[in-house]
Amino acid sequence: MRKKLLIVVMLVALVMLLSGCNQIDQPITQESEGIWNSYFVYPLSWLLMYFADLFNENYGLAIILVTVIIRTALLPLNVKQLKSSKAMQDIQPELKELQKKYSSKDANTQQKLQQETMALFQKNGVNPLAGCLPIFIQMPILLAIYHAIMRTDAIDGHSFLWFPLDEKDFILPFIAGITTFLQQKLMMAGSPASANPQMTVMLYMMPIMITVFAFMFPAALALYWVIGNLFMIAQTIFIRKPMMKDTGGDKK
Structure with a gap:
């Protein structure tokens, strides 16, 4: 869970960095430079x-x-x-059953848990x-x-x-x-x-x-x-x- 949270935080930080958040105090005009300003912000400003x-x-x-x-x-x-x-x-009950079945933390059990979890996803057409x-x-x-x-x-x-x-x-x-x-x-x-x-x-x-x-x-x-x-x-x-x-x- 911590790894997933860290990945999400890093992605959010990357998007904010690429979006030019440091320009938030700069007025947007047709002359504003950069891909972010020219193709994202200014068209919406013009639409407003x-x-x-x-x-x-x-x-x-x-x-x-x-x-x-x-x-x-x-x-x-x-x-x-x-x-x-x-x-x-919909598949939460089955996931919980798998987690109970493979509750041991040893490597082999956890590997089986991952395999059966992926099989459950494929069976139900679920992409996590x-x-x-x-x-x-x-x-x-x-x-x-x-x-x-x-x-x-x-x-x-x-x-x-x-x-x-x-x-x-x-x-x-x-x-x-x-x-x-x-x-x-x-x-x-x-x-x-x-x-x-x-x-x-x-x-x-x-x-x-x-x-x-x-x-x-x-x-x-x-x-x-x-x-x-x-x-x-x-x-x-x-x-x-x-x-x-x-x-x-x-x-x-």
Whole structure:
């Protein structure tokens, strides 16, 4: 588990490094140099300004539209991730039986455990890496929209609903935290807490982290988090729930 966690942390750090996180305080313009700026951040920044111009300089609505467009484009990856998660959930009882059967820590027993685990994966068409790949593919895109929002100076001075987009808000962060919790709670529906203690910890830690970060950043970014969460909640309800009912996954 520690090795897996270390790999994930290293991959996240690598993506953040390659994405040019050290440029977060530099405005994005057409003249911004580098592959990250030219092909990821600036096109999204341009899209934000394009939609804002269509709706009378309404950058809040522009953020909502661009977030929905991006989430919709990533929908096939999210569906693949949900199916992989469901498949892994379905074979959890058999995995636990194998772990009990080969509970000894000697090398030969552990080798047999790995062999039978892989055979179980193949039998059920489960790829343990399939759930992680969509996440890594999405990360640069989601980081790009984060950069586009933070580095588009045209957003400054505009308001949406009750809050200025370029200032901190004291209501939106709580909405971001609550929607993060609801999204993760729905994702874990039908899976016993004991099956994955790490996910249970993240269920409570992630909303707290998002809430704290939302208090630290301009409201425009918190708005992006809220809309993204609402989209994922709707996705889970309309895709994962029916999928689990069809396979009896919601039966307790």
